[in-house]
Amino acid sequence: MSSRWLLIALSCIGCLRPSQERAQRDTEVGKADTLEVAVQVSDGLAAVRALDAERITLWGSAPGFRFTLENRTQDPLDYRIELQNCLPDAELRRDGLAAALPELEASISTRKTFVLELPPGSTELRVTTADADNLEPYQFALMSDVQEAIDRVQDIYARVNAESEVRYLLGAGDLTERGTRDQLERFQTELTALRVPYFTTLGNHELGPSPSLYQEYFGRGSFHFDFRGVAFTLIDSASATVDPTAYEWLEGWLDRSIDQTHIVAMHIPPLDPIGVRNGAFASRAEAGKLVGRLARGKVDLTLYGHVHSFYAFDNAGIPAFISGGGGAIPERFDNMGRHFMVIRVGASTGVIDSRVVRVD
């Protein structure tokens, strides 16, 4: 009784769960409906950008995902499915059918359009690639913290495009200066020059006018996907904390992936290698809780942004990289400048190697 009253009184002061609303919105990502059509993306791995009786546009947050389209009318619909931010070799399959659906020609490598006849009732669909079950090692890149350097981001994308073996670019947030609609639109426009998709979580710079805008555009802040036997978990730490709801998800993802190669990425690192800077969690106790849990979950690699430089270190024995080389105000005297990382991983080999690619 007394505790409840104390909680009510104290709730007027400060905010203990600044990312609670975002965590709740995460659960709504990938769901939309109209009178004629409804869609539900499994695990929220794509944001629904447009939906009507003739077409749907999905922005992917992962190399592969499943979704259900429900035709609520009595008649079949000639339906157009546009995938954005997908792998250049992505395919769309109906569940139970071996053949991929035919696609229309596209000028942007990360956008694909498919046309199908949508029968009344539910249709299960799957975005995948031909090599999705190949457990051989592959490469991905990591780039974060673009912010005000958006005018120069094409230099970085050109270098990423030159890395022909990179399957996709992973991001640890701070794509924009303040997360306004204009800035998110601009970031999306610039991405069309990138050969591969950009799967990312958000950073504290995306929390300007309306944190939910980011989720409208690029999907969940906290999510998990597998690709070629390697598990990826991206966590929303943009408010220098992880919401308890996201911790519940994390528990499940860690348990599910304990025997896999598992890479965890987030924007603000729990611990800053330069501790006096406080480019880390607001509570060091929470940092200890999270890092210890990742170690017990046998995570193979942790990736962070937020600090505009490059750091290689360990947290709880897990190799860690901070790579904030997207061009935002750089840390001086570090001899680094704009950069991104290329990391080679495999299902059975774990993290094989990594290198920093300097852009300047």
Add this chain to the structure above:
Amino acid sequence: MKRAVSALARLGSLFALSLCVSRPAPAAAEQPREQAEPASAAPAPRVSGLRRAAAVSTALVPGAVLHGAGHWALGDPVAARRLMAMQGVGLGLIALGGGSLALTGASRYLVAAEIATAAAGFGLFAVSWFADIYGTSNRDPGAVRYAAPPFIQTQLGYRFVQDSQFDYRHFWVEQFDLYSAGLRLSPSAWLSPQGQNGRYGLDIAYRFIGPRPGEQRPLGSRVDFELGTAYQRFAPEQFDTTTFTAALSGRYDLGRIGYSMSGAFADWQIGAGLLRYAYGPKRAQIPSDLETFLLARFGVGALLRGPAARGSEVSVYYDHRHDDLAAGLKITGIGSGAIGHFGIDARYFLDENWGVLLDARVGAARVLGASLLFREPLRRRGGS
């Protein structure tokens, strides 16, 4: 419940022990000397109620922008100029520290100095405004009564901690401050049987400047050098932390700026620490982590008058620590993670020995509670 009772019993016995070790007052003991007037300034002339009201208003607006404006209105240009100078230096330090942070992108080589400079600037800025408001509203500066540090002070209390990340809610708190000449030894314990959490600390301090036990000085300024260590166990979360800190801390009596500000003070601390994380379970053999952190704290406060006994005071403060129970504020946006926490500390002594402490802090967690205070002054036989 059993654990809670057991922890309470342990703390109760410690508290009782502290009462036993306090020195009995000799029959012929002399009470601490009465304080003298602050040496820095002469008593201010009488001010009419209307003028004082105008001065207080001026200290608020436009005083928020021009610190010292209230003292101009009060007719104390010397104090006003000093406050304006403090504000100017504060703004300069904010610009220097903040500007350097922006220009160097929080460079690993400069960031500690940059943050400390900016924090000192904010401290001076806050102090100069507070001093202006306090000084203009202080109708009787001569009524201030300073207390000599006690030989021993102990507290036994309770804190409610609301933290969205941890299950603990209730802490029993016990702390001693044992003084001997310039040395202070302060063991402390925070126990939460419900959350299986405990924080145990030990601080050792040496006072370079300022009153020592039994000494009463006309101004309350002091400077201490502190070494501290704290161990905190998070049993359900399977980790623990150990901190080591070294800091200079002190109090500046604002009566040094102007007589009208007698009874107000500014507290400060600057230092650094090392934080070690050890992760469980032991069989997992998870390597520990080591992290440096910055100590920077500033606050303002005032001695209480009226029926309150000497040593009663209230202060508000900013503490840059992120490793304690309150930790850093969770703010959304560009400053995420960087800011520390804010707090209020109010001590009210009923008599020479007994008092209560109210403690409230807001950071990543909210901490609220009270303690029973007991102190035993150092008494001297026959004269000063």
